[in-house]
Amino acid sequence: MKRPKGKGSTYERGTPGFDDKVLATSFNRRDPGQRPSVLIEANDVLDVINAVKRAKRENLKISIVSGGHSWSQNHLREGCLLLSMARFNAINIDAEKSQAIVGPGCWGIDLDRALKKHDLFFPIAHVPDVCMGGFLLQGGFGWGSTFLGNACESVIGIDVVLADGSLVHASENENSDLFWSARGSGPGFFGVVVRYHLKLHPRPKFQGMQLQVFRMKHMEEVYHWADHIGKDVPSSVEFQFVMTPKAMGIFSPGIEVFAPVLTNSYKEAREAVSFITKGPLRKKASLTPPLIPISTTNMGIVANITHFPASAKWCTDNMWSNAPVEDLMPGLKRIAETMPPAPSHSLWLNWPSRAGKRPDMALNLDAKRYIAVYGEWFDDADDAKYANWATERMSELSHLSDGVQLADENLGKRPARFTTDANMIRLDNARAKYDPENLFNSWAGRLKPPSIKQPVKQKPKLFENV
Template sequence: MKRRNDKGVVLAKGAAGFDAALLGTSFNAQDPGRRPDLIVQANDVDDVIAAVRRANDEGLAIGICSGGHSWAQNHIRDGGMMLDLSRLNSIAVDAASGTAVIGPGCLSGDLNAALVRHKLFFPVAHAYTVGMGGFLLQGGFGWNSRANGLACQNVIGIDVVLADGTLVHASADENPELLWAARGAGPGFFGVVVRFHLQLRPRPKFIGMKLQVFRIRHLEAVMTWADRVGPDVLPSVEFQMVFNRRAAGIFAHGIEVLAPVLADSWREARDAVAFIADSPIRSKASLTLPLLPMSLGLMMNTGEKTLFLPNTRWTADSMWMNEPIEPLLPALRAIADSQPAAPSHALWLNWNAPASRPDMAFSLEARTYLALYGGLRGAAANPADESWATDHMRALQAHSVGVQLADENLGRRPAPFMAPANLARLDALRAQYDPQGRFNPYMGRVA
């Protein structure tokens, strides 16, 4: 049954269109095999309140979807209610105060486009179609986050529907423990955020990209060099290596050395990425492009259309590491040699976590970040390709300090994602605000 009433659009399991509506919420084309009892497509805050109250009345657990970019499809669970927030996608920018209020279903690319008109900036997600709700809750590793902080650090308030159906505001001065939890709890948050209040920044005057491409046979040389120069790379540069079998879209198996840079001038940006043009391995490169000015919107769309193709069955996994590169080189070589066809790829990100962050639930990061994205297309699939990401992360687990919730696979490989003290505090808050366990917990975790 599908109906529109004062509680949003409600679809019951088994109704015509139920599976299409459910799987249509997920960027990942993989069918996880899980089915909730109900889907509620909320159109406004009142719909959300009504849905949560219905879940209470009927004893239903709630899974939440804002943009559907969870690789693990966290919002799709067996039984209970799946609450679709994608239609709560409003954007209100107050240029005078440098703030914005957005709905959880607002897309990253749409927020960026709205801010361009005001010459303002927010560290949105790297892909255009990522919903801001889930992105902000898991921490938000956005554009220029090394310089501007995680996206969640720039959340100054939330409006949240609690487990009992009440709507409250949280900020540094009002219900601060809820804001603390919303900054990093990810899919373990115990409420429905219906509005995020954001602190904006002046827009960088120059945005661009530096690119080099190497054949995969140079992996050890490239990664050794990257590890050596990484600690000195300026925060304005997102220095990263991407391995795939269609490097830059035109080469065979290779490594893309990418350096997006957001700076106050072309000269500042040029100086910030000079370490690539002057590197001792530059003669090995198959392609070197000059620093190219590019809009953020273009970079978002290009990355999504080349690396994250639609109609792809994805399995992703990730880890944070502090170790030097030498003991990791054999594992990186094994990852590359066993890599499935594009769009599967591996990301090595130079992060260099700061010495301190504001007090918030997010609390686990490290020197470097490794993420594997196994993307399969077509009906047939090699079992080794299907498990490529998680198998290699499991093999590297001894070198890891934990995972990032943006690219987690906790249901298949539980791993730390938060400092123990922060996780204990989050558990206590969950017990206080959601004593009946109305909102689904993490799909997997370790103590």
């Protein structure tokens, strides 16, 4: 993706260059066919308010895009008003308070670079150009999330333009139901976030990566080991297994173990990853290089080049699972056998569940492991061959799933549970209160809604008058 330059503008459907402009908002190079009626690139809050008013006047639904990294291209809906927040990329850091205010169009890498100057840290996404807009609403697995929690746990406030055109602030103490909804509703959020208020963290002094690579013949042992080691993985280590047709170093099908580690010294980090370097499968690995000191920023840049090329077409899906590893094995093998060519891959992440640790918020579902599949291809002619691959593989495993994470989801193709029923009712109630006419497009698909309680009639508190 490219950072937007210059002032934003308004593009009407049917005018020259409209299609290109709309498709350029998406990281995924697929063309889903749907087109908005109008694309508005907002420059300031007044533009956002005017866009909301125009949508109401012209009876258009609103879709929002910030960084465009929704794999499912959630913002590309037929006949809507598409509001781009990509120019809202300001970063204001209050180092003394360890807080920042950032725009939804802010790239993770830009926030990280700004924080580095103050020795501060925020769990941004793993690749540099994912924007705060969608990432924080969805929950956000970031660097350091294994000890800091999902990135949205470090959101302390939001400024939102609502369906009635008012600008409000929401936090634990103000419009708290709106704030509660923003932390986990993802593409189902019903307002335009124009600013996030963030809590910052001390910057880990050492950032590095432990790698290990296995050939596919060791697949069963590798996943059993991943499962067995489970909770014993130190929280400073993110323990990921990436299965791919062209694994690093062996250039053939294999499993890459990626273990980013964030500590305060090399020594501490080496100790933390010793369960890999001295692990039971050490001798079976094709490759176990020494722990590499590398910043999260550079790890993200490398990941973009090796696993997430920008010119690709994608299909993705995911699941949380606590199922026994033996039960998952046939599905994992089928993923391996049917995977589109590299850089397609699947991820297994050992996850320290946040159940009982996170604050009360819309996001409240996870499990001890996260499995996601990423199919990539470049040629239009392969669309039919690969477009359903991710959905099919995850559907086959759905009986072993505890739900999905809003991050690699594809709710339009495979609606699945991403929070509890009780939270869905709270979300529906909050939407009925803040967006009673359903001005904002919601999740592209959802399971049958639980019974909806009567919405509470209460006027949101005004933050400022514009």
